[in-house]
Amino acid sequence: MPGFFRDILPLLWSGIISGCLYGVGALGLVMVFKSSRVVNFSHGNLACLGAFVVYGFSSGSLLSLSWGSAVALALGIACAVAVMSYVLIAPIVFRSDLASTIATLGIGLILQGAVQLVFGADIVNLDLPVPRFNFSLGAIRVSSYDLTVLAVTLAIVGGLFAIIERTKLGVAFRAVSTNPFACEVCGLNLRSVHLFSWLAGAVLGLVAALLIVPTTFLSSTTVPSFMLQAFTAAVVGGFSSLPGAAVGGILVGIIMNFFSFYVSPEFMNTFLLGVILLTLNFFPNGLLERAIGGRV
Amino acid sequence: MAVSDLAQASTARSSAGGGRVEIARFTVLALVAVLSLLPLLAGGFLLYSLSLCFANALAVLSVSMLVRYGGEVSIGHSFFVALGAYAVAIVEHRLGLSIVVSLPLAVLLGAGAGFVFAFPSRRLSGIYLAVATMALALALPEILIGFEKLTGGFEGLYIAQDLIPGVAKSLQHYYVALLVLVLVCLALAHFRKSAQGLALLMAQAQPRAAEAMGITRSWARISIFTLSAALASLAGALTGFASSTVSPNSFTFFSGVFLLVGSVVSLNRLSLPAALVGGAFITLVPTYLAQAGDWVPILYGVALVVVTLGANAGDLRRFLPRGSGR
Numbered sequence: 001m002p003g004f005f006r007d008i009l010p011l012l013w014s015g016i017i018s019g020c021l022y023g024v025g026a027l028g029l030v031m032v033f034k035s036s037r038v039v040n041f042s043h044g045n046l047a048c049l050g051a052f053v054v055y056g057f058s059s060g061s062l063l064s065l066s067w068g069s070a071v072a073l074a075l076g077i078a079c080a081v082a083v084m085s086y087v088l089i090a091p092i093v094f095r096s097d098l099a100s101t102i103a104t105l106g107i108g109l110i111l112q113g114a115v116q117l118v119f120g121a122d123i124v125n126l127d128l129p130v131p132r133f134n135f136s137l138g139a140i141r142v143s144s145y146d147l148t149v150l151a152v153t154l155a156i157v158g159g160l161f162a163i164i165e166r167t168k169l170g171v172a173f174r175a176v177s178t179n180p181f182a183c184e185v186c187g188l189n190l191r192s193v194h195l196f197s198w199l200a201g202a203v204l205g206l207v208a209a210l211l212i213v214p215t216t217f218l219s220s221t222t223v224p225s226f227m228l229q230a231f232t233a234a235v236v237g238g239f240s241s242l243p244g245a246a247v248g249g250i251l252v253g254i255i256m257n258f259f260s261f262y263v264s265p266e267f268m269n270t271f272l273l274g275v276i277l278l279t280l281n282f283f284p285n286g287l288l289e290r291a292i293g294g295r296v
Numbered sequence: 297m298a299v300s301d302l303a304q305a306s307t308a309r310s311s312a313g314g315g316r317v318e319i320a321r322f323t324v325l326a327l328v329a330v331l332s333l334l335p336l337l338a339g340g341f342l343l344y345s346l347s348l349c350f351a352n353a354l355a356v357l358s359v360s361m362l363v364r365y366g367g368e369v370s371i372g373h374s375f376f377v378a379l380g381a382y383a384v385a386i387v388e389h390r391l392g393l394s395i396v397v398s399l400p401l402a403v404l405l406g407a408g409a410g411f412v413f414a415f416p417s418r419r420l421s422g423i424y425l426a427v428a429t430m431a432l433a434l435a436l437p438e439i440l441i442g443f444e445k446l447t448g449g450f451e452g453l454y455i456a457q458d459l460i461p462g463v464a465k466s467l468q469h470y471y472v473a474l475l476v477l478v479l480v481c482l483a484l485a486h487f488r489k490s491a492q493g494l495a496l497l498m499a500q501a502q503p504r505a506a507e508a509m510g511i512t513r514s515w516a517r518i519s520i521f522t523l524s525a526a527l528a529s530l531a532g533a534l535t536g537f538a539s540s541t542v543s544p545n546s547f548t549f550f551s552g553v554f555l556l557v558g559s560v561v562s563l564n565r566l567s568l569p570a571a572l573v574g575g576a577f578i579t580l581v582p583t584y585l586a587q588a589g590d591w592v593p594i595l596y597g598v599a600l601v602v603v604t605l606g607a608n609a610g611d612l613r614r615f616l617p618r619g620s621g622r
Binding site: 232235 | 371422439553590594595
């Protein structure tokens with residue numbers, strides 16, 4: 001029995017850490033979905049492109065800039081691509097959710113092809129420029145990576161919620177996600193709110209990708225498949241609730257950790273498929289529907 | 297029964313359409329005639345690619361059917377295609393039986409898997425189904441490699457048994473695939489006019505009216521997905537039969553997306569020519585552009601975006617004079 005407890009605390013801890021990142025990824029998806037009713041299937045591919053840009057510009061394979069300026073460049077490129085993607089689907093975004101969702105798949109394919117063309121099918125490492133240290137807290141080993149993830153997640157989620165709760169843009173965003181027609185009647189520009197959510201989605205996706213890559217490696221397929229965790233987190237949270245996405249991410253991180261430790265690390269995606277199907281069947285509006293209500 | 301009245305009304309209208317229907321029918325007949333005589337002239341690689349085109353055209357039809365009748369997008373139909381293909385391979389390896397047995401089995405398995413998969417999201421909007429199919433597509437390679445004892449792992453399995461002993465393999469593959477494709481297209485045309493088909497279309501276009509007549513939306517969702525998955529599985533069985541091998545290489549995450557590309561490129565139509573266009577697009581482009589490798593996803597992505605935008609272009613006019621919309 002004590003052995004069991006010795007395992008469970010570290011598993012919980014590392015589940016929470018990776019769960020934070022799934023949550024950040026999911027927040028981007030939910031932002032876009034809430035405002036424009038589009039499921040952005042290019043989310044993972046865009047984040048992957050961004051991470052590769054950081055790698056290319058900081059490792060010397062394209063340029064050798066400092067990590068900070070490479071990230072700034074990558075953010076710029078990700079935002080530009082997000083704006084271009086939105087402009088592409090703008091004509092059909094009000095007409096059909098389904099058609100615009102298919103179009104985002106097309107954009108995802110284009111970005112995937114672009115990454116493969118420029119960076120090849122290489123597998124590379126991309127670390128965070130933080131000093132390395134570890135310390136033990138009871139049974140849990142805390143590393144500098146864990147602390148960075150927690151700090152960045154708290155900062156970015158806190159910032160996002162502050163924008164949504166306090167600023168005019170945030171009020172507009174909430175209004176549009178509640179009733180777009182009424183907003184249009186009142187003279188609110190839906191396009192600018194959509195653009196805000198697409199930009200926020202791109203930034204959140206890139207941050208999540210940069211933070212998850214040090215735990216594995218970077219290749220043209222890892223980040224897009226990492227986004228399955230984000231999608232699962234969004235479904236667990238109900239797909240239209242921002243706090244739901246954040247909490248869903250942490251839940252998904254924890255259960256995935258338990259599954260891979262106690263059952264099998266080879267069937268992660270199958271397990272996530274099961275989680276999605278069970279959630280859709282028993283909690284169609286998300287696990288947290290009753291606890292916090294469906295909306296922000 | 298009101299739905300069958302609707303069926304009669306629609307047949308009456310289509311026969312009133314007159315000449316254009318006749319021309320379309322003639323074109324399809326000519327196409328079938330050309331395709332069935334083609335093996336006299338061509339051989340080898342072309343026949344092989346065409347048999348794969350036919351099988352892929354069926355898979356494209358299954359996705360288009362889901363879009364048309366269910367208004368839903370799937371990027372995970374590669375799962376059901378793989379199910380059919382592996383059913384054929386495993387039946388041959390374990391039981392030593394040919395596709396006479398495994399083809400119907402594949403259809404049943406596909407229908408069963410489709411039902412199980414569609415059931416949880418029966419009450420939700422199509423977007424949830426699309427997300428779930430993404431998980432399905434990503435889980436597929438894992439399952440194929442993980443259950444190594446059954447599926448042969450990375451190396452896959454060979455399919456060697458003939459349907460009719462003594463006939464050249466390439467001809468068998470070609471004609472079986474063509475025959476099934478033509479039969480399925482005929483069945484789909486019939487389905488469009490049947491009471492069941494109209495009921496499904498009605499549940500999508502007028503959910504409330506349909507509900508008033510006893511056709512619930514969730515029933516419509518589940519049944520269309522089940523039918524579509526069965527068709528995809530049939531397509532997979534033929535893919536396996538035509539290519540004589542199944543392996544995880546042919547069922548990556550992207551194969552599901554490519555099926556959707558084929559469907560979108562054929563404008564989600566359910567006719568034989570449209571299915572052939574879609575099937576050919578996703579079969580021949582990777583074969584003939586093999587050396588252009590990384591440009592293939594870009595090309596497919598551009599095709600998806602351009603066709604989707606073009607098909608919904610009626611709406612573009614709203615952007616020119618501001619305020620004239622709605």
